[in-house]
Amino acid sequence: MSTLDAHLVVGLDGFRLDIRLTVDAGQVVALLGPNGAGKTTALRALAGLQPLTDGHIRLGGRALARVPPEKRPIGVVFQDYLLFPHMSALDNVAFGPRRRGLSKRDARAVAAAWLARVGLSGLESRKPRELSGGQAQRVALARALAVDPALLLLDEPLAALDARTRVDTRASLHQHLASHEGAALIVTHDPLDAMMLADRLVVVEDGGIVQEGDAASITAQPRTDYIARLVGLNLYRGKGSGHTVAVAPGFALTVAENVAGDSFVAFAPSAVSLHPERPSGSPRNAWQAIIAGIHRHGDNLRVQLDGPIAAAADITPAAAAQLRLVAGQAIWAAVKATETRAYPA
Amino acid sequence: MRRLLGLLLVLSGCGVPANGAVTVFAAASLTEAFTRIAAESGLNVRFNFAGSAALAAQIDQGAPADVFASATRITIDGVAPVAFAKNQLVIAVAKGNPKGLNELSDLMRPDVKVALCAQQVPCGAAAKKALASVAVQPVTLEQDVKAALSKLKLGEVDAAVVYRTDVRASPDVEGIEFPESADAINEYQIAVLKESPNRAGAQAFVDYVRSEKGMAALVAAGFQR
């Protein structure tokens, strides 16, 4: 049975959030989406910090929509942690247990145990400003977990950390989420965090869910440009007929699969090759494009192409030098049909 | 500090005489009477009404005045002050005398709240003398006679010991005379100042104040000869 069952409808001026979410006990779900998609609004609505316009929130069968935040069995790790600056790490973590009726002494014992679990023994008396970013993140996690929440909410839990700390913290966060018995929901715009921390991804754009599923199915078959870019694919939507999909007026892509009706076609930038002349031989998709921009992408160069379709191509610096690529240049682009993936929309 | 006060006064221009004008520094209690006298006399008079002590300080710091009319004795070197009016204390009560007060000893009644002036100001000093024979417990010692009177008008006190002229100038209060006030009669003095830029005009004003017509205006305002 699902622990969390929510239909969140929030109308703000010029914006409407309308999503349905279920999260089972022990499961970690990531709410992934671009900035302004409504992820944080959804999290605030679950926590009770943002009233629902419509819909419902049920947690373990209990209706929560009209319950004030302090009465909800929900823990929140905020993006910038919001550790109380005037309290020690220990008192920050003890704050929740104390509010839930524990004596000062017992609350502190619980807090000390949680700090030990997140590996911060010995830092109990530090003030938040004396903690590193990674330490503060762990105190925030301990503080949220110390109230033993049926639902744990994490808002961009790793966004405030530098790249190096992030790797370590992500690993330890993964571990704590795995041992958390309640449901957990992570809000993030980082696909890597989402894929590594969550069992299931829910992608939100413009206040609605556009795709959900596990990481493998979403990366294999992205359904929006946003997701395609996230997973690093070129994505087109068009009318399929046999082995071709018409993705632009007068332009069709040849694909390996047999499709019919509304379809998506996706291929990786590395599947795109660039040629000074029209390439010949083997069944290929080839079209004349204009180079819109070139920038570094890892060890390679990413070339943005305009033309009948916009596309990204990854090529080696050596190839780029050989082709003498410059912005504004006309060039031929080609993709093998076998390197594309087509699937129904 | 006094020098600064005088300087500010000069800078603000309120004491600079116009051609032919007489500048008169006069005790605040003379406001009604002197305004009337000036109008009747036809003289070109400019007034600066304030507490007598403050005026004396201003003159001392060189404020350009022709005439000084004080509610107390004038003690300035080289001037010859003359007494021109007297003012007597009365018990001021609200119109209709709701507490039925008749004499000074009624101020000792526990249900009667009394306002006096502070001893540091002339009406307070006078009241202290006049009330020497009775043990009145005032609820407040006000900073000046108008403040004492306004406490009465607002109904916060039942009686205030103030000057007759103040009662005369306030339509919503009435005064009860009491014989003990004879012990503390206030004598007003007037003088032409040594540094006066307009001695002739100054003397003319003083003469008019002391004339029958001037006296009539003063009496009408509640002063005694």
Next chain:
Amino acid sequence: MRRAPLALVIPAVLGLAFLVLPLVGLVVRAPWASLPRRLAEPGVVSALVLSLQTATLATVLCLVFGVPLAWLLARADFPGRRLVRALVTVPLVLPPVVGGVALLLVFGRRGLVGSWLGFSLPFTTAGVVVAEAFVAMPFLVIAVEGALRGADARYEEAAATLGASRWVAFTRVTLPLVAPGIAAGAVLCWARALGEFGATITFAGNFPGRTQTMPLAVYLALETDLQSAIVLSLILLGVSVAILAALRDRWIG
């Protein structure tokens, strides 16, 4: 360090001189020789003690009512909040004497509230406290509201998700966060209450030992004895500066 521009330094120095010179005047003209004797006069000590007591009580009163009012202005959303904020600052622009008269019209013997309150505030020490609080409260409310606006309201939300009611979030989280602002506001409030004259003498009158605070004593001393007025002013000044300096080190610094 870069040199400060003269266009700022010159007016700054002039401004400082403008504030400090009157104090210099007081110090220079003070009759230092007779100071111990005047200080020992019974009226002086009772006025000083009364001033310190009433200013402190007025500050407590302002804290009790002003901090919640500031919270309401900074955090709660209600119709007419702008109007309420403007009303809070009214005592700042009102001449204190008018404030005193207004208080009489409300808390006086025949006032709107006073007539059924059963007891009379004018001419009592409580009246002094009320008059001082009336004039000083805006200083506290404005300072605390500013501090609350500067403090991140999301800390209160974080507290709520940890099970804290709004009251607990306010007392355990918000108050400690804005404590420096509250202390600064309280100091301003106390200083204003200590120097209060107009509303006090109008509302509470002047009676030694009961309602005569130092500013009233100074004013009346001015009528007869300038030297004495200077001494009283210096005593008030010295004591208040000493207390403020001590508090600053402990609470604000």
